[in-house]
Amino acid sequence: MSQLPLKGLVVLEFSQYLSGPSAGLRLADLGARVIKIERPKTGDAGRKLSIKNLWVDDSSLLFHTINRNKESFAANLKDEEDLAAVKKLIGKADVLIHNFRPGVMQKCGLHYEAVHQINPRLVYAEISGYGKEGPWKAKPGQDLLLQSITGLAYTTGNGKNAPVPFGVAIVDILCGAQLVQGILGALIRRQKTGKGALIEISLLESLLDFQFELLTTYYTNRRQPERSHVNNGHPLLSAPYGIYATSDGYLALAMMDIHALAKAIECPELEQFSRDSAFAERDTIKAVLAKHLLSKPTSWWLGHLQQGGLWAMEVFDWEKMITHEAYKCLQMEQVIQAGDKKFITTRCPIRINNQRLFSGKPAPQVGEHNSQVYHDLIN
Amino acid sequence: MNLLQDILIVDFSQFLSGPSAALRLADMGAQVIKIEKPVTGDICRQLYVSDVKIEGESTIFHAINRNKQSYAADLKNADDLEKIRQLLAQADVMMHNFRPGVMERIGLDYETVKKINPSIVYAEVNGYGNEGPWKDLPGQDLLLQAASGLTWLSNNNDENPTPMGVAVVDIMGGTHVAQGILAALYQRGISGEGALIQVSMFESILDFQFEVLTCYFNDGNELPVRSANNSGHAYIAAPYGIYKTKDGYIALAMSNILLLAQLLNCEPLQQFTDDSDWFTRRDPIKQILAEHLATNTTHHWLDILEKADIWCAPVMDYEKLVQQEGYRALNMEIIVKTSNGLSVTTTRCPIRVDGKLLVSDKGAPVLGEHNEEIEHQFGLLKELQDSN
Numbered sequence: 001m002s003q004l005p006l007k008g009l010v011v012l013e014f015s016q017y018l019s020g021p022s023a024g025l026r027l028a029d030l031g032a033r034v035i036k037i038e039r040p041k042t043g044d045a046g047r048k049l050s051i052k053n054l055w056v057d058d059s060s061l062l063f064h065t066i067n068r069n070k071e072s073f074a075a076n077l078k079d080e081e082d083l084a085a086v087k088k089l090i091g092k093a094d095v096l097i098h099n100f101r102p103g104v105m106q107k108c109g110l111h112y113e114a115v116h117q118i119n120p121r122l123v124y125a126e127i128s129g130y131g132k133e134g135p136w137k138a139k140p141g142q143d144l145l146l147q148s149i150t151g152l153a154y155t156t157g158n159g160k161n162a163p164v165p166f167g168v169a170i171v172d173i174l175c176g177a178q179l180v181q182g183i184l185g186a187l188i189r190r191q192k193t194g195k196g197a198l199i200e201i202s203l204l205e206s207l208l209d210f211q212f213e214l215l216t217t218y219y220t221n222r223r224q225p226e227r228s229h230v231n232n233g234h235p236l237l238s239a240p241y242g243i244y245a246t247s248d249g250y251l252a253l254a255m256m257d258i259h260a261l262a263k264a265i266e267c268p269e270l271e272q273f274s275r276d277s278a279f280a281e282r283d284t285i286k287a288v289l290a291k292h293l294l295s296k297p298t299s300w301w302l303g304h305l306q307q308g309g310l311w312a313m314e315v316f317d318w319e320k321m322i323t324h325e326a327y328k329c330l331q332m333e334q335v336i337q338a339g340d341k342k343f344i345t346t347r348c349p350i351r352i353n354n355q356r357l358f359s360g361k362p363a364p365q366v367g368e369h370n371s372q373v374y375h376d377l378i379n
Numbered sequence: 380m381n382l383l384q385d386i387l388i389v390d391f392s393q394f395l396s397g398p399s400a401a402l403r404l405a406d407m408g409a410q411v412i413k414i415e416k417p418v419t420g421d422i423c424r425q426l427y428v429s430d431v432k433i434e435g436e437s438t439i440f441h442a443i444n445r446n447k448q449s450y451a452a453d454l455k456n457a458d459d460l461e462k463i464r465q466l467l468a469q470a471d472v473m474m475h476n477f478r479p480g481v482m483e484r485i486g487l488d489y490e491t492v493k494k495i496n497p498s499i500v501y502a503e504v505n506g507y508g509n510e511g512p513w514k515d516l517p518g519q520d521l522l523l524q525a526a527s528g529l530t531w532l533s534n535n536n537d538e539n540p541t542p543m544g545v546a547v548v549d550i551m552g553g554t555h556v557a558q559g560i561l562a563a564l565y566q567r568g569i570s571g572e573g574a575l576i577q578v579s580m581f582e583s584i585l586d587f588q589f590e591v592l593t594c595y596f597n598d599g600n601e602l603p604v605r606s607a608n609n610s611g612h613a614y615i616a617a618p619y620g621i622y623k624t625k626d627g628y629i630a631l632a633m634s635n636i637l638l639l640a641q642l643l644n645c646e647p648l649q650q651f652t653d654d655s656d657w658f659t660r661r662d663p664i665k666q667i668l669a670e671h672l673a674t675n676t677t678h679h680w681l682d683i684l685e686k687a688d689i690w691c692a693p694v695m696d697y698e699k700l701v702q703q704e705g706y707r708a709l710n711m712e713i714i715v716k717t718s719n720g721l722s723v724t725t726t727r728c729p730i731r732v733d734g735k736l737l738v739s740d741k742g743a744p745v746l747g748e749h750n751e752e753i754e755h756q757f758g759l760l761k762e763l764q765d766s767n
Contacts, residue, residue: 005566005574018590030562051594051614053655065593134708140632144611144619145692148630149705153621154696155544157534163621163628163694166543167532167605167612168588177554178403182730184561185382185407191568193380198733205729208711211545212726213395216442218697219712219724225697233521233542236439241521243530243540250540252525254517255426313522315540317602318595321528329511332585333596344596346589349582350559353575 004031005352009187010377011095012037013070014110016044018169019127019141019203020099021066022176027095027183028069029348029357035373036067036364037086040074043366056338059363065345067363068336074367077108085378086110091119092377095183099127102137112198123186125179125199132200141203146171150207155214155235159227175206230286238278239285243315248297250315253305258285264308265301267292331356338362381408382732386564388472389414389463390447391487393421395546396504396518396580397476398443399553404472404560405446406728406737412753413444413744414463417451420746436743441723444743445715451747454485462759463487468495469757472560474502476518479509489575500563502576504556509577518580523548527584532591532613536605552583607662609669617661621694622672628694629677631684636664642687643680645671710736717742 050060129141157164186197225235231242262270506518530540559576609620640648
């Protein structure tokens with residue numbers, strides 16, 4: 001492959017915040033020309049959403065992280081002239097992504113049925129919060145709320161504690177990634193049929209899919225999976241699965257035979273438990289382990305465990321991780337020059353033909369590419 | 380026409396990362412053949428979770444491997460290997476998730492397979508990439524969560540680093556490799572060329588943290604600090620988090636604290652008039668909120684907040700969730716049947732195409748169930764006999 005796989009494709013992104021834009025970012029890194037269609041002046045609402053009050057220019061570092069490698073075309077969809085230009089653009093595009101609530105695109109006359117008339121080859125991809133039917137369809141598609149509704153918060157933290165949400169925007173990221181899968185599948189079919197497609201995903205379905213192992217287990221026995229009360233790692237897994245404090249840090253222990261573990265870490269107290277009890281008695285077993293592991297440093301345990309072929313790992317924070325050779329050799333970081341500011345971010349995680357995919361192109365200013373897009377795709 | 384109609388995927392992977400990618404491709408219409416070791420098969424068949432089994436096999440194996448075929452082959456046996464090579468000559472995609480070096484030893488590494496089939500898309504998922512000091516470590520979900528700093532993002536600050544209770548690294552790695560495979564298949568449709576697609580679980584879980592890692596890279600390398608209580612996200616201001624009520628839990632996303640004070644009739648919150656305090660003083664704010672919300676029921680608070688368009692939700696477990704009309708309206712559950720007549724209820728593919736759900740009632744295969752069918756379909760036996 002002498003070029004990026006999606007080179008030549010034009011993607012229009014009518015999206016804001018994270019779910020839709022993260023899909024656009026992946027398509028851009030794989031070679032597509034991604035054009036954000038933004039409201040004049042203010043643009044994507046994500047431009048004003050910052051974390052730790054970090055800004056690159058008028059837009060936040062967060063926005064720049066999610067929207068690098070894209071262009072921006074400013075258009076007021078309520079203005080007839082602008083709308084006509086956007087429709088011409090749609091006529092030339094391969095993919096359209098949006099993550100508005102149901103009904104919003106309809107109001108602009110840019111819903112699938114209408115757009116399909118303009119361009120039957122278009123892959124029209126949309127993300128909603130909860131689907132288009134049912135009593136939840138108008139609810140806000142927000143990450144924490146979806147985690148709370150779908151039972152996800154009951155997978156993490158210890159059993160006696162309150163439900164614990166994931167501290168990363170899992171729903172937005174996963175749903176964006178799945179939308180990319182659907183879009184690419186539709187583009188592959190289009191090569192054979194010449195026809196576009198409608199691809200739909202909701203954040204809710206995405207997050208249920210994410211829990212498919214737990215849900216299938218639940219459907220089988222209709223018992224809510226319980227988090228272990230001690231050092232919970234995964235509600236369905238036996239002792240020792242979890243993270244443990246040592247005398248100088250933390251250690252992660254995955255699935256392993258508890259007698260082999262007892263031997264490797266010289267903990268005879270563990271041998272009294274039968275192998276078959278590693279699930280039923282996991283809290284007791286883990287409590288014994290937790291106490292024992294406090295007595296020596298992480299490196300001592302790790303040496304003995306890895307020598308025994310047991311699945312264990314030191315728990316790293318980012319400070320320790322980024323100085324480790326195993327991290328450095330990945331070359332996961334890239335520098336983006338945005339105007340007179342430079343910042344560091346991560347690259348696309350997929351390698352193609354032994355090449356890492358880097359792109360130094362910064363996020364656009366609102367409407368930065370209007371004349372270029374007019375020139376290339378509208379007139 | 381299905382999105383991936385007539386695409387043949389030969390999958391050597393085990394456990395979750397690779398197989399979850401193959402499941403997605405199968406649901407999109409590809410023919411997926413699992414290549415499994417005779418007698419034992421995919422190790423996941425024996426990976427019992429909790430105490431729930433289906434026909435002596437783990438429930439999760441059935442969830443991950445529905446809608447696939449199984450071909451049992453001993454890759455150390457010359458005849459079996461030859462048949463696999465013949466199958467690969469006709470395949471569109473080959474995937475595996477062995478540690479670096481394993482496929483080279485068997486003789487099914489990319490360079491070799493490319494000679495059999497130059498237009499194949501060859502995809503691999505491993506733990507930490509093909510170089511560096513960790514390349515031979517096991518690519519296991521919890522261990523990758525530990526290695527990548529992820530465990531310092533969830534739960535309250537005085538708790539241990541806390542892993543996410545779903546195999547997030549496997550699933551993100553699988554999602555990324557499926558993206559790479561699909562992009563390469565698209566390009567192959569134009570250029571006719573195949574490709575090597577590589578994803579490591581380490582890079583996948585770093586990508587997953589791209590927003591907060593980018594913040595860390597550019598804020599002078601300040602480590603994340605989780606809230607002392609009701610922690611929802613280390614980088615987001617109060618009230619973001621989950622709160623106990625009189626009869627359950629309620630989740631509050633980003634909101635204006637003064638508006639909340641007014642709506643909830645919570646006077647002590649009114650002192651936080653400077654909105655920059657909502658991040659820097661989120662612990663005392665959350666503490667006040669927590670005490671206040673504990674005084675009434677979830678329903679009571681939701682009633683007030685939803686009317687005012689505040690981002691809030693009840694916190695449900697599966698038992699509550701599956702009773703909701705909003706859940707049932709999705710038709711997320713499907714029943715698949717194995718060749719043994721066993722029915723398993725599981726979830727469907729989350730993607731809809733042209734307004735239709737992608738559903739299949741094909742259950743996970745018995746080990747080696749499709750050997751004969753596959754040998755017939757691809758003429759494997761015949762060619763082997765001819766070549767002897």
